[in-house]
Amino acid sequence: MVRPGQQWWRDAVIYQIYPRSWADSDGDGIGDLPGITQRLPHLTYLGVDAVWLSPFYTSPQRDGGYDVADYRDVDPLFGTLADFDALTARAHELGLRVIVDIVPNHSSSDHPWFQAALASPPGSPERARYLFRDGSDGGRLPPNNWTSMFGGPAWTRITEADGSPGQWYLHMFDRSQPDFDWTNPEVRDELEDVLRFWLDRGVDGFRIDVAHGLVKYENLPDTDLTLDANVDATALAPMWDQPGVHEIYRSWRRLADSYAIEGQDADRILCAEAWVLPGPALAQYVRADELHQSFNFEYLMTPWLTADQRAAITDSLAQADAVGAPQTWVLxxxxxxxxxxxxxxxxxxxxxxxxxxxxxxxxPDAALGLRRARAATAVMLALPGSAYLFQGEELGLPEATQLPDEARQDPTFARTDGKSKGRDGCRVPIPWEGDAPSYGFGPGGRSWLPQPPEYADLAVDRQRDVPGSTLELYRQLLALRRKHRLGRGRLVWLDDQPHDVLAFRVESDEGAVTVLANPGGSPLPLPAGAQILARTGTPGTAGQVDPDETVWLNG
Structure with a gap:
């Protein structure tokens, strides 16, 4: 679906699947790899270029699979290695590339390495794979004042094999996710071997979880920062965005490049999940000899306001261009x-x-939110670079805001005593059939998280081939994006529009598309003779761009 010989990742549209929530093949209420394989034709219908799978590895599932106990196998909850191979083969048959998650910052506490560390004495090679330290105040208190991103302290004290109170280990997330010590060459060798294992099975790349967290500042000093969701603080904190991560990724890039096939557009790519601000610091991750992509979370967090949108887009493109990389957009x-x-x-x-x-x-105002989401997506998909979509956004799915507390499974909810509701609301299983049990998620009525009743009208079968539906809008935009090669284009701002209008043209070898987005409160007259390619209004009004609408024009 991406033209050959062009470094496919520079303008690819990549679709994220959260495996437990996309499709359930066996009726246990949890999505699985065979379910994904069965539903892959939906992605070719939609018109994306690749699929990214969140973790499916062996795991106790205390953090949705981001607590890995075996990096080289599939958790029985999701299937088998044979199921993964079948999924990859089917995706490639359909012209889809396959990207998988890699979780290098931490393992599960069930991982054999960590279990060996618990059974070994302080100072042993087994403990040197993780960040074990003696406590302060005679061992009674944690080694420093760091707090977990999931709430509470970032340190847990163990009981030694002889029953005495022992050392503390670092976990920037849940206590079941001990951080690796990346100064240890054994850790580096192990994770590179994991990359080779999956590359040898045919994967086309990796999304790197917590890519900015692998290296900590020497001696793990106290910090004055509160480590909650305040991502503005990450660039200044001693546990994030340390210079040593870049040497790791240069090594990973050499490894990925060794799998390229001469004469073919077969690059194996690396994409960072790095909550790093300001933007120039994030751009360092995508220099020519490091990673191919890094999620643009600054753009994701930009409000639907004209000035903020324009500034974020302008800065993002400049930062990526400074290092010769494409920008990577996500909402x-x-x-x-x-x-x-x-x-x-x-x-x-x-x-x-x-x-x-x-x-x-x-x-939220659900109708307003959907109208703005459609408009914002039409802006994003016109921008030069690559784009990521999250499962169900092509259906206009809202957050499940009414989940009962007893149904929540995100460890953030428990670790904060319910102060943070956590991330379950965006992870609710996808509706495929409006009138089926579990809305077609599986063959029975089971669903690991309860699905809101409004999902029925948003199901795939209720939207497919329906003019104006969100699903058909996404298909239309993706087809136009590919036809006009917008991901390979050059953005030019148009300053002949009112100040509250986001107006730009993207020029490529296949022509030009003008984008008019109206986050303001007044209708915007269309230029005389304008040829509309797509519009997000439901329905749009002839001759104008309505508030919270985006229109694509030819030329």
């Missing part, structure tokens, strides 16, 4: 509130990251 994923809900709240200047939403929290 939703498995860790953030879905943008169809996020944009249903009042928009204020400055970066906005909304935490999970519960039934007792202020609720």
């Amino acid at each position: 939703s994923n498995h860790d953030v509130v879905r943008h169809a809900t996020r944009l249903g709240y009042p928009q204020r200047p400055g970066l906005q990251r909304i935490e999970g939403i519960g039934a007792d929290d202020p609720q």
